[in-house]
Amino acid sequence: DTGVSQDPRHKITKRGQNVTFRCDPISEHNRLYWYRQTLGQGPEFLTYFQNEAQLEKSRLLSDRFSAERPKGSFSTLEIQRTEQGDSAMYLCASSPRLDRYNEQFFGPGTRLTVL
Amino acid sequence: KNQVEQSPQSLIILEGKNCTLQCNYTVSPFSNLRWYKQDTGRGPVSLTIMTFSENTKSNGRYTATLDADTKQSSLHITASQLSDSASYICVVGGATNKLIFGTGTLLAVQP
Numbered sequence: 001d002t003g004v005s006q007d008p009r010h011k012i013t014k015r016g017q018n019v020t021f022r023c024d025p026i027s028e029h030n031r032l033y034w035y036r037q038t039l040g041q042g043p044e045f046l047t048y049f050q051n052e053a054q055l056e057k058s059r060l061l062s063d064r065f066s067a068e069r070p071k072g073s074f075s076t077l078e079i080q081r082t083e084q085g086d087s088a089m090y091l092c093a094s095s096p097r098l099d100r101y102n103e104q105f106f107g108p109g110t111r112l113t114v115l
Numbered sequence: 116k117n118q119v120e121q122s123p124q125s126l127i128i129l130e131g132k133n134c135t136l137q138c139n140y141t142v143s144p145f146s147n148l149r150w151y152k153q154d155t156g157r158g159p160v161s162l163t164i165m166t167f168s169e170n171t172k173s174n175g176r177y178t179a180t181l182d183a184d185t186k187q188s189s190l191h192i193t194a195s196q197l198s199d200s201a202s203y204i205c206v207v208g209g210a211t212n213k214l215i216f217g218t219g220t221l222l223a224v225q226p
Contacts, residue, residue, distance in 0.1 A: 111156070
């Protein structure tokens with residue numbers, strides 16, 4: 001499968017714990033995005049990487065959130081001291097270097113439940 | 116404020132029938148508009164992408180239209196199938212790489 005992959009698919013954690021999600025983009029896609037989606041809503045932009053550089057972060061990305069893409073390939077999103085409001089689907093998307101439409105290909109998401 | 120609004124919020128149709136979903140946007144500057152299909156518990160999958168110079172694009176039984184003057188788009192689904200049951204999200208691309216998502220229309224196709 002050459003699509004965007006995310007791991008884990010589901011994560012249940014207790015409030016106050018730290019969690020880390022991984023995203024593997026489509027090979028040779030230099031742009032990578034993280035989104036958060038709550039039930040009944042469309043995805044909301046969190047952050048964006050071009051290669052290993054984090055070029056943009058949303059206000060939604062509080063100090064408890066950190067994202068990395070150390071080698072310009074896979075990315076991780078860490079949430080520290082999780083809160084119940086962090087419960088959501090976390091989506092990763094990637095897009096190729098030269099693309100007229102900046103088409104973004106989404107992964108299956110990681111469903112986070114904070115108890 | 117950049118916004119994308121979709122209607123209806125939800126829709127139930129019988130298998131084999133056609134339906135049309137609506138999208139209005141107030142995104143400026145406008146770069147492109149896309150429709151995504153999102154199955155429950157899955158990531159969105161792109162159906163169509165249009166720039167301001169394109170006013171219609173088809174992908175199988177899906178046909179999207181765009182009126183850049185009135186800032187409206189529609190997605191028409193022909194001869195619906197049970198597998199069309201999903202959320203359909205209208206997404207507008209602005210001047211940067213950021214996409215602005217609508218809240219989606221939840222479509223249920225019943226036998």
